[in-house]
Amino acid sequence: MENKPIARKFRLLSQLMELHEENPFKTKSIANAAFKIDKLPFSVAGKTQEELEKVDGIGKSTAAKVIELLQTGTITELQELLAKTPEGIVEMMGIKGIGPKKIAIIWKDLGIENIGELYYACNENRLVEAKGFGFKTQEEIKKVIEFRMAGNGKFLYAQVDHEAHELLDEIRGIFPDALKHIAGEVRRRNDIISELVIVVGSIDQQIAFDALATSTLLNNVTLNGNHISGELNNGLLVDIICVERSQYYKELFLNTGSEEHVEAVLKRITGELEAPESEEIIYEKANLQWMPPELREGTDFIDVAIHNRLPTLITLNDLKGALHNHSTWSDGVNTLEEMAVYCRDELKLEYLGISDHSKSAFYAKGLSIERVLQQHEEIDHLNKKLDGFHIFKGIESDILNDGSLDYPDEILARFDFIVASIHSNLKMTEEKATTRLIKAIENPYTTILGHPTGRLLLSRKGYDIDYKKVIDACAANNVIIEINANPLRLDLDWRWHQYAISKGVMLSINPDAHRNSGFHDMKYGVIAARKGGLAKEHCLNALPLAEIKDLFEKKKGAVSA
Ligand SMILES: [Zn+2]
Ligand SMILES: [Zn+2]
Helix, strand or coil: CCHHHHHHHHHHHHHHHHHCCCCHHHHHHHHHHHHHHHHCCCCHHHCCHHHHHCCCCCHHHHHHHHHHHHHHCCCHHHHHHHHCCCHHHHHHCCCCCCCHHHHHHHHHHCCCCCHHHHHHHHHCCCCCCCCCCCHHHHHHHHHHHHHHHHCCCCEEHHHHHHHHHHHHHHHHHHCCCCEEEEEHHHHCCCCEECEEEEEEEECCHHHHHHHHHCCCCCEEEEEECCEEEEECCCCCEEEEEEEEHHHHHHHHHHCCCCHHHHHHHHHCCCCCCCCCCCHHHHHHHCCCCCCCHHHCCCCHHHHHHHCCCCCCECCHHHCCEECCECCCCCCCCCCHHHHHHHHHHHCCCCEEEEEEEECCCHHHCCECHHHHHHHHHHHHHHHHHCCCCEEEEEEEEEECCCCCECCCHHHHCCCCEEEEECCCCCCCCHHHHHHHHHHHHHCCCCCEECCCCCCECCCECCCCCCHHHHHHHHHHCCCEEEEECCCCCCCCCHHHHHHHHHCCCCEEEECCECCHHHHHHHHHHHHHHHHCCCEHHHEHHHCCHHHHHHHHHHHHHHHHC
């Protein structure tokens, strides 16, 4: 047994040697040694170097490494290789099904340096065309990463949305007549979920409790008071709370808002809550406007509700178009025409803003100047053909290290709108990131700031930025900020939406779709926007076609003036 950790170190050493293309014979012999050590019928710990040398398949140099490892806890060669490999790449070695050869391509050809970026690349279909990969490998890698992500007990909202409603349906099947609702983080529509709470109100609490407690809905069930706790198959923790019907709305209220929110509301109520017949009554008693669950986080919106001024939250139906999308011109899966027709006929939208990657994004087939001009010809042609529907000419222009955009002005001037985003050199100080972003925001051609922090929820922390400075710069330069609707991004974070709105900055709910199904991510963007308190008046792509055309033209007019 004790040989396992030693064998693991040797395996890592052989993987790193292969990754860095060291001598294949030496690499092979280290890999063999790892296998051998793992299978030895005795522990290597008590052996001398001479004894180990005599073991078949180990030999002199391996024996010396084992002794070094036992004495110092590491191997010099391993340390040297680790020093020149990004941490995220080393972590990737632990993923089943991706060997060093594939990791070398992921790292060196695709520019991906950690598991979060790899997952994102799978979602963007970027692995399909890489050497030695294919659709099947990509999907396998995606699955393994999802499994790992679930391992820490946290999930993206999009990963539990479906399961949560399925569980509620099953409970409905058991008790058609009971009151039941999702509460907690899921009802508040948090971007990261660690527990699913469901409140059930029944005329006979005990019968309901017993039936649910003995049902097969959950794994690893534990009972505690009126709580039934367990797990779903994907590992998500579930807490079902069973109460008497008369206590249902009170319990639902208590288990929906954050602690801070619930406490602040209760403080405003004189006397007992008793048995309210709806949540509305609770807010009424507190002299507050009823608050949508999304807004029940801190106390900021309570101050607004006191004055009866809560925003009318945006809905998916308010969106009139989809901006920031990628077609087959860069790394997307569907053609421009397929995407436009899908938006027009399936989603009933009025316009599509296409913004393929710009020329610096080599890993994503970014467009050369020549291809930009060709794409514009195709768009002109499609706009004639599509009758009433409009495609806007955009680009997702990389923000280079110094904050400049990667086309000359005369090319930038040809687009209807420009999304400026950072995709490279993500490791920077807050000061550097803020300056880099502000330089791009001050570029007169920038229309929208794309995914401002580069974060990938649960897998890659974004670079730090000075939010206020960045938002203030957008206000000063008439730049719109994106709420990237990809459930991994949801960037700009909802906590900053009110600040942006207060500065007069518009937000845009952008799907960043790389295929037609990606447009449906707008649902998650809307959820994030609602949490931020966004009304349609402050949302760019809630504008009808004529108005957004006008807005783009005015912005362009300001450059030439
Ligand atoms: Zn991007
Ligand atoms: Zn994009």
